[in-house]
Amino acid sequence: MPQSIPTCAPRTLVDKIWTRHVVVQDGAEVLLYVDRAFIHEGASHAFDKLEEEGRSVARPRQVFAFTDHYVPTIGRDRGLSGIANADIRNMIVRLHANADKHGIRLFGIDDPHQGILHIVPPEQGITQPGLMICGADSHTATHGAFGCIAFGIGASEMMHVMATQAIWQRPQKSMRITIDGELGFGVAPKDVILAIVALIGVDGGTGHIIEYAGSTLRRMSMEGRMTICNMSIEAGARAGMVAPDETTFEYLHGRAYAPKASGWDAALAFWKTLPSDEGARYDREVALSAPEIAPMVTWGTNPAQGAPVTGVVPDPRDVADAIAAQEVASAIEYQGLAPGMALGDIRVDRVFIGSCTNSRIEDLRAAAEVAKLGKAVVSAWVVPGSQHVKRQAEQEGLDAVFRNSGFEWREPGCSLCTAINGDQLRPGERCASTSNRNFKGRQGPGGRTHLMSPAMAAAAALKGRLTDVRELLRRG
């Protein structure tokens, strides 16, 4: 009997990267090699543990540190001394000191490339296809837009990664979310991911790595893909990815840490082998039609509690499950809304355009397109994701557009998304925000958050209420 020809089962993008990083297997867990680790000021707990155990950083050249969570977004010309709150200043001082002590590349408060840890590594070409990346932040999924496995971990795991350059993991299930067709007028990548999270729920992706696929993604810029991967965690998935393609390669070429000369050719040849094979199987498949997605806003206190801006606040009495109904009622109460209220009637006090979800150059361009149509009637901040984005926006004159329309143009950082640098809402204040989380108190104790795209946030600034940006743009 002839031997059957051995065939390799079709493999997914995730399989290919995961398998190559397995150092050893121990029971249900594998020890994975970590190519690059990203930390921010909050890694103080991980450094404390290292110190406590008398350990050092195993591969300091593969760890990158960013000052973003605690940096102020005004008065930066005064550097550290511009930070009045000693506890906040100390978080930055400690990161600087720890990076210095362990020989870690630091994008510090005064660095010309300073910015958010999910904005700077792509810009610098540190994020590349095929890598295993761990970040001390749940939005590390952002980097998956380049076709790498990137996920957030806590302080203990980050300490382990720094001490060993590896991490114990158990296999994840695979989910493919396919989005096909052309996005409608005024509809942005943020609307796509808000629609996905609303569809599958805040725990719909738990235990899975999501691969985003389909013609909509293929046509989308790296910035858009990053926005989508960024919020994978809001559906419970620690990682989200997009297969690398010409868009990815073109974005990376020539960046500071991107491979050069013959290294580029070798890397490129490897990167092209990464996309999932035809016929690869996934544990779960979800499909969305891009033309059916409308500009989204959240009304509640988790990222799945969202709806098209043309919709209304739901009525808990329409929710069958008692606990789910209670959850909706509690969200509506916290948000100070009423069931059945049109989302377009919700007035806002503040507008925030920024965060690792939406502070890249394309986001600022989209917001500026809308901002130039009028004047902000409420306090509206624009916080670029990095010094690089800030400079580019200024070269394009976007800062002038924002200023002329009454928006505040600030310095790069996480700012009002994570609200720990001193930028925060006052109790009861309501904010139209391009960030990723609308949890109770996320933007400050008692603050209320509505998530949306940059263009939608700019529209809310001009109208002082949640507004369908399509109407504004059509009237132009």
Added chain:
Amino acid sequence: MNPFARISAIAVPIDEPNVDTNQLCPTRFNKLPRGPAYARVLFHDRRFNADGSEKEHILNAEPFNRAQIIVADRNWGSGSSRESAVYALYEFGIRCIIAPSFADIHLNNCYKNGLLPVVLGEAECEALRGQLRDRPGATIAVDLDAQTVTDARGGIHRFDIDPVRKKCLLEGLDDIARTLQYQRAFEAFEADYRNERAWLYA
């Protein structure tokens, strides 16, 4: 890490799905060094007014302020990766959380700090919470070695746990010791990997 073997303790019901880590530890407390101050951080903004006075909250009231077990609802610990959420639970005195499901990163953070997450069915958790509401101060027993939860009425519920995680919790082992056993495999792996992907190390 402190080992976990078994406890019999007051359990508190938290009837709310999708409790996120911003509730367990509001962001501004992330910068606190680990220590007893975290006991007050747990659910801080729901438990305390701006002036520091107590609000009405189940964790502020006798006997639940002495609880060491939480019986929760689905998707406990969603959101941010902050390990401070676990510090808050631990310093408050919580050693075990029973829920129908956990968010991924928070689940790992629990394991790494000697806090046992137990997954039971949605109906079982609801029944347990009902018992605790009916008899405030009732105790639940959790035996990791036997993989059982004994509820307030003496009912026994078996739970699954990965053998590696079980061993680490029972013995209070941290991962680094485990990883260092494989140092030679790691070095061989890395040499080969660096050779294959030289562009990453140029």
